[in-house]
Amino acid sequence: MHDFDPILLEVLWNRLISIVNEQATALMNASFTTVVREAGDLSAGVFDTEGNMLAQAVTGTPGHINTMATAVRHFLKAYPLETLHPGDSLITNNPWLTSGHLHDLTVVTPIFYQEEPIGLFANTCHAMDIGGRTLGADAREVYEEGLAIPIMKLYDRGKPNADLLAIIRENVRVPEPVIGDIIAQVAGNEVGGQKLIEFMEEYKFTSLAPLSRAIIETSEAAMRAAIREIPDGTYRHQIMVDGFDDPIRIQIAITVQGDEMLIDYAGTSPQCDRGINVVFNYTHAYTTYPVKCAVSPHVPNNEGSFRPVKVTAPEGCILNAQRPAAVGARHIIGHFLSCAVFGALSQVIPERVIADGSAGLWNTQVHGEDENGKPFVYVFFSAGGMGARPTADGLSATAFPSGIHGVPAEIIENVSPLVMLCRELIQDSGGPGKFRGGCGQRMTLKVRSRKPIVHSCMYDRIKFPALGFCGGKEGRRGDLYLSDGTRPHPKKKYLLMPGQEVTLELPGGGGFYPPTEREIERVVEDVRNGLVSVAAAEQEYGVVLDPVTLTVDEEKTAQRRKKA
Numbered sequence: 126m127h128d129f130d131p132i133l134l135e136v137l138w139n140r141l142i143s144i145v146n147e148q149a150t151a152l153m154n155a156s157f158t159t160v161v162r163e164a165g166d167l168s169a170g171v172f173d174t175e176g177n178m179l180a181q182a183v184t185g186t187p188g189h190i191n192t193m194a195t196a197v198r199h200f201l202k203a204y205p206l207e208t209l210h211p212g213d214s215l216i217t218n219n220p221w222l223t224s225g226h227l228h229d230l231t232v233v234t235p236i237f238y239q240e241e242p243i244g245l246f247a248n249t250c251h252a253m254d255i256g257g258r259t260l261g262a263d264a265r266e267v268y269e270e271g272l273a274i275p276i277m278k279l280y281d282r283g284k285p286n287a288d289l290l291a292i293i294r295e296n297v298r299v300p301e302p303v304i305g306d307i308i309a310q311v312a313g314n315e316v317g318g319q320k321l322i323e324f325m326e327e328y329k330f331t332s333l334a335p336l337s338r339a340i341i342e343t344s345e346a347a348m349r350a351a352i353r354e355i356p357d358g359t360y361r362h363q364i365m366v367d368g369f370d371d372p373i374r375i376q377i378a379i380t381v382q383g384d385e386m387l388i389d390y391a392g393t394s395p396q397c398d399r400g401i402n403v404v405f406n407y408t409h410a411y412t413t414y415p416v417k418c419a420v421s422p423h424v425p426n427n428e429g430s431f432r433p434v435k436v437t438a439p440e441g442c443i444l445n446a447q448r449p450a451a452v453g454a455r456h457i458i459g460h461f462l463s464c465a466v467f468g469a470l471s472q473v474i475p476e477r478v479i480a481d482g483s484a485g486l487w488n489t490q491v492h493g494e495d496e497n498g499k500p501f502v503y504v505f506f507s508a509g510g511m512g513a514r515p516t517a518d519g520l521s522a523t524a525f526p527s528g529i530h531g532v533p534a535e536i537i538e539n540v541s542p543l544v545m546l547c548r549e550l551i552q553d554s555g556g557p558g559k560f561r562g563g564c565g566q567r568m569t570l571k572v573r574s575r576k577p578i579v580h581s582c583m584y585d586r587i588k589f590p591a592l593g594f595c596g597g598k599e600g601r602r603g604d605l606y607l608s609d610g611t612r613p614h615p616k617k618k619y620l621l622m623p624g625q626e627v628t629l630e631l632p633g634g635g636g637f638y639p640p641t642e643r644e645i646e647r648v649v650e651d652v653r654n655g656l657v658s659v660a661a662a663e664q665e666y667g668v669v670l671d672p673v674t675l676t677v678d679e680e681k682t683a684q685r686r687k688k689a
Contacts, residue, residue, distance in 0.1 A: 128335065128339075129336070132394070133640050138180070138340055138425065140324055141180040141324075141340075142180045142181075144171065144180070144183060144317055144320040144321055144324060145169050145170055145171050145182040145183050145317060146169075146184070146250065147316055147317065148169045148182060148246060148316055148320070149168075149169035149182035149183075149184045149313065150184075150312060151316035151317075152167060152248055152250070152309050152312065153167070155308075156252075157306050157307055158253050158302045159299065159540055160250075160506075161306060162249050163186070163527060164506055164529050164530045164531075164532055165184045165186075165252065165305035165530050165533055165538055166189075166251040167189060167248060167250045167251070168182065168189030168193055168248060168249045169185060169190075169246070169248040169411050170182065170194070170248070171244055171246055171317060172197045172244055172245040173333050173334065173337040173484075173514065174206055174242055174243065174245070175198075175201075175430040176197040176198035176200075176245070176385075176427050177341060178190075179244075179336075179337055179340050179341075179427055180191070180425065180427060181310035181426050181527055185528070187411055187527070188224055188407055188410055188411060188456065188459065188460075190249075191228065191410030191413055192406045192407055192409075193223065193224070193247050193249050194224055194410075194428065195278065195409070196224075196231055196249075196406070197233055197245060197247050199222045199276065200224075200233045200276055201245075204643070206235060207663060209235045209242065210237075210282050210687075211282070212280060212281040212283030212284070213278060213280055214232055214233065214279045214311050214314065214413045215232070215274040215277065215280060216230060216231065216233075216289075217230075217231055217277070218230050218272075219274070219275060219276065219614040220404050220452050221405075221448065222276070222406070223249065224249050224406070224407060225403065225407035225452055225459065226260075226452045226453050226454075227267070227270050227452075227453070228252050228453070229250070229252070230250055230252050230306075230310065230677060231247060231248070232247065232248055232249075232279060232310040232604060233314075234247070234311065234314035236244050236321055236322070237335075238325055239331065243333055243681055245488075246313075246314040246316060246317040247314070249604070251305060251504075252297075252307075253299055253302045253303055253502055253503075253504065254271075254297040254492075254502045255270075255271035255297060255303075256272045256296035256297050257271030257272070258272040258453075258489045258618075259490055259492055259502065259618075260454070260488065260583070261453055261581035261582075261583065261616075261618055262369060262400045262454035262457060262581075262582075262583050262616035263369075263400060263616060263617045264400040264453055265398050265399070265451055266449045266451055267448065267449045267450060267569040270400065270451060270453045271296075271453075272292070272293065272297070274289070274293075276378040276677040281313060287543060288342040290304060293307070298492060299500070299501065302422060308585070312672045315501055325431060327594065336621060338533055339425060340425075343429050344424050344425060344427050344428075344429030344430045345346045345429035345433065347421060347424045347430075348424055348429065348430045348433050349384035349385070349433045350382050350419070351420045351421035352383075352386050352421075353383060353384045355381045356473060357381050358381060358473065359380045360379045360380075360463055361379075362377050363375065363376050363377070363465075363468075364465050364592075365589045366457075366458060367585045367587055367588040367589060367615070367688070368394075368397070368401065369397060369616050372403075373393075373397075375390065375394075375444070375458075375461060375462070375465050376390060376391065376392030376471050377389070377390055378469070378501040379466070379469045381637075386416065386420075386433060387437075388435065388437070388466070390436075390438040390439070390444050390445075391436070391437075391438075391439055393438065393442045394443050395442055396442060396443045396447065398449035398451070399451060400453035400455075401443070401451075401457050401458050402443055402446030402452050402455060403443060403445075403446060403459045404452060408436065408444040408462065410459075411459045411462040411463065412436045412466060412675065414461050414463070414526055415463035415466040415467060415526060416466055416470075417465065419474060419477045419478050420474075420528075431492065443458060444650070451568075454583045454616065456485060456488070456583075457583055457585050458485075459485075460484045460486065460609075461484045461585075463481070463482075463484065463525065463526040464481045464512075464591075466513075467479060467481075467594075468592075471594055474514050475594065478491055479512040479513065479514045479515075479525075480512030480556065480591070480597055480635035480637045481592045481593070481635040482511040482512040482519060482599070483508060483509025483510055483511070483563075483564070483565060483586055483591060483603070483631060484526075484585070484586065485584075485585045485586070485612060486505055486506045486507070486508060486529055486583075487506070487507045487584045487585075487629060487631055488581075488583040489505055489507065489570075489580070490502075490503070490504040491503055491504075491541070491543065491572065491578050491580050491581070492579050492622070493572075493576060493579075495541075496542060496574055498575075501541060503537075503543065505532050505537055506524065506529045506531070507568065507629070508524035508525075508529070508631065509522065509563070509565035509566065509591075509603065509633060509634070510522065510523070510555050510564050510565050510591075511523050512525075512591060512593075512594070512633035512634040512635045513524045513555075513556065513558050513560040513561055513594075513634060513635065513637035514560060514637060515637055515638070516560070517560055518561045519556075519560070519561065519562045519563030519635075520563045521550055521555065521629070522550065522564065522565070522566040523563060528683065534548055542578075543573075544571050544572065545568060545570055546570065547565065547567060547569035548567070548569075548576075549567050550565070550567075550655070550656065551564055551567050551631075552564075552655055552656060552657065552658055553656075553657060554587050554600060554601035554632070555600060555601075555656065555657075556591060556592075556593045556597055556598045556599050556600035556633060556635040557591075557593075557597070557640035557643075557665035558596070558597030558598060558636020559636070559637060559638035559640065559643045560597070560636065560637040560643070561640075561651065561656075561657075562591065562593065562597070562634030562636045563633060563634040564631050564633050564656055565601060565603065565630065565631040566630075566631050567628065567629070567630050567631075568629045568631075569629075570627050570628075570629070571625065571626045571627070575623060576623065577623065578620070578621050579618050579620060580618065580620075580627065582615050582618070583615075583616060584605055584615040584617055584629070586602055586603045587602055587605065588602070590632065590633075590635075591633065591634050591635040592637040593635035593637065594636075594637050595634055595638050595644075596638050596639035597636030597637040597638055597639070598635070599635050600635050600636075601630055601633040603632040604625070604628075604629075604630040605614075605629055605630070606627070606628055607621075607626065608625055608627070610672055613627075623641040625660045640665050641689040643666055648662050648666045649670065653675060659672050659675075660675065667685035667686040667689050668682050668685075668686075669681040669682045669685060
């Protein structure tokens with residue numbers, strides 16, 4: 126298969142991973158925005174000269190890294206390696222070629238060693254602003270959503286494309302952090318390139334091709350072996366998502382045939398006239414990721430691990446939306462694909478999946494004038510509860526499948542005019558089960574401003590809760606309301622008035638296995654920690670507690686659990 130013994134291959138492989146981690150760290154340290162440096166809404170990876178991804182940084186989201194894994198080939202088609210030079214960098218935010226919406230900028234940098242191209246470094250970052258209507262779900266066409274940048278040169282032999290940067294600067298509300306992050310993206314790639322050259326010199330390599338072939342073949346073989354362990358058959362599942370105004374149906378069929386897995390979304394709702402549509406590249410990314418989590422989590426993510434998994438979705442469905450569909454909030458639907466994948470696989474490998482979680486990130490974007498009359502744009506991401514696992518509770522206020530970090534309230538208040546009056550876990554929001562779903566969180570916000578500001582909502586699971594698995598119960602649904610009692614549309618923009626407060630209640634994750642199988646001591650611990658109420662302990666878990674001392678009434682508890 127290759128000329129590397131297993132130990133050496135592992136050493137070289139991990140060295141590549143350390144290199145891309147340095148690439149990502151350099152990018153984050155140079156970033157101008159909390160979106161990148163605090164939340165980690167980025168990806169970084171190294172590719173061979175054919176555009177195959179060899180290694181990815183630990184930091185990053187599937188929606189970035191798994192889309193970038195296919196996007197680099199589009200860059201090479203537009204700019205073949207033989208036409209590029211040291212100091213070149215390329216850029217695009219084409220949703221259909223990269224990560225699904227205009228706010229994500231992908232930068233690709235070829236690396237040369239001894240005057241020959243040896244590979245490429247790429248990264249994708251979420252820009253604070255890209256013009257248009259600002260980030261949101263209520264656009265009708267992609268043309269409304271911001272500035273579109275085709276695949277083109279960002280740097281030419283070390284010289285920045287001043288015309289492109291000027292166009293970007295004139296089209297965004299906050300040019301300094303946007304341009305600053307773009308330059309940080311180039312810097313991150315350059316750090317990765319320097320470390321790769323050091324690696325090549327240390328091991329006296331003149332080409333990455335033999336190592337690339339070994340990595341890809343080893344990963345593909347391991348992934349195929351893992352798929353073979355699953356019984357052949359077709360496993361189907363359906364989930365419902367809130368949608369914009371009307372519910373969205375996601376229909377999935379996973380067919381296991383020997384060492385290959387075929388995943389089809391036929392029967393899924395058609396694309397709509399709002400910005401929640403998903404491009405196929407993003408659908409592929411958020412399908413292959415949960416498959417890998419369940420089937421072969423220990424195999425590093427690269428070109429080889431993708432090859433045994435085939436994904437299809439009918440053109441024109443909401444998971445394969447065609448231009449000029451609006452796609453700004455594509456994550457609202459795309460992040461739910463993990464629930465569809467795990468729901469189907471729970472029929473055959475229930476011990477290797479997790480129950481439904483809050484899934485889609487709750488993205489909060491605001492823009493307007495701060496208390497000093499200065500224009501501002503700010504976005505932060507927050508998460509509800511993860512679904513319970515077959516061996517452990519779900520994590521509270523934790524993003525899955527995106528992996529985005531929550532930004533501390535102190536940092537949000539320091540870099541924006543937002544004030545966070547409340548941030549707490551919501552009692553009884555995690556789905557009851559032997560293993561409880563993660564809790565959602567409650568946040569109350571207002572803005573230091575003399576004028577109304579625009580709040581762009583991108584929220585889901587307000588209509589349809591996270592489902593429990595194998596006897597576990599559903600999590601609590603989300604909610605959104607203002608201090609005057611009105612409820613804004615969860616996917617539209619509205620004006621938040623000075624002094625007005627808005628409360629976001631994020632949903633909880635589903636439970637796993639029947640709640641009356643949960644250990645009594647763990648129920649008591651949840652009550653003491655404020656995660657479960659005394660009433661829910663009795664009603665859902667069959668554990669009767671003294672409301673003052675929280676001691677267990679063992680006789681009544683035994684009777685309640687016997688009746689369950």
